[in-house]
Amino acid sequence: MIALIRYTLATTIHGQRYLAPVLLFCAGVGISSGSDSGPLPGVYALNSGILLVCATWLTMAVISVEDPTHRAITVVAARGPVKVLAATIAVSALFAVGLTIIGLGLPLLMNPRPITAADLPAGALAHLLCASLGLAVGLLCSRLVIRRQGYALLTALALVTAALLTTGSPPNTLFKGMANTNKATDVLPTAAALLPIGLAVLAVAAVITHVISIRRD
Template identity: 40%
Template sequence: MISLVRYLAADVFRGQRFLAPLLVFLGVMGMLFSSDAGQPLEAYAGSSALLYPVAAWMAVVVATSEDVVRRGITVVSAGGWSRVLTAAALVAVAIALAMALLAAVWPVVTNPHPYTFGEFLIGLAAHTACALLGVGVGLMFARPVFDAIGRTVLAVFAVVVLTYPLGRVTPLGWVLDALGHNSFSLSVLWAAVVGAALVSGAVVVGVRRA
């Protein structure tokens, strides 16, 4: 599994399609924290809301890094779709968690308001939850669930866009509501659990659809 994860990660970075979501993430983060972003947890709300769609985008990039023929060869060589999809999920989660850590550290360095270690941990938990939710959404509609990239993009875009107006009905809403009120809530941790379950569910759905 480790060699498969390394292979898929190398393929993603070699293809350089990851640069688009990464640059969008870095650019918007730079704008969000170019001046006073507000109180510590309130400031984290903006970057958490940003990380959710970027993580979904990055997951689609990871899941579609190989064309159909190459992915078929990889599946045969790896011993089945379950191993390939699990490895792809691990790569997508690793990248998303790296962005979550960066998003949690960024305002600590740039925001004029001082951060306590507890506030940093809350922010890291919130970003982790949003990252996992995004990866789960991205993988749920990627290959082999949808073979056409156009259908994948439309499905992921629709889910992401519809998530925001639903507010506290969704796990993302739980996180943003807690951060917006500058407080900690166990709902942040529950959102992370839901995100992890969504990633696992996406792998299961993909295996069944393969």
């Protein structure tokens, strides 16, 4: 499994399709971090929203690195599609964790703000929640599920927009709490409670993607 993850990561880096979402995230975080945009929880909420978009794009890019023929060869070599899909999710998660570190650290470097013991944990949980949901949307909108790229893009945009703007959704609930408080301790319990929901959504999306891809293959 480790060898398959290394292969997927090397193929992704060689294909360079990860560059656009990574650069978009760095640019967005740089803009939010460099301005006087208020307390740290609000900045982390904004960065998490950017991560949701970029994690979706990254996951779709990682899956699209190999064309169907090469993917079929990889599936045979790996002795099953489950391992290939798991490696894809693992590589996408590695990129998302790297972006999370940037999203947490850059605001502290570019525009020093007062920081409390709860700021980083709350920010990390918000980023991980959005990363999980972004991976889930990316899986469901990848070519394993939606073959036509135009439809996949429109579906991804609709799902990401709904996740960010729909009242009561996990990201929207957390963002409102973080934007309306100066103390991360007020939202830390909410962030901790919402993260398992994001992980559960990712697990369900992985199962759906696997079932649909198997039937189509």
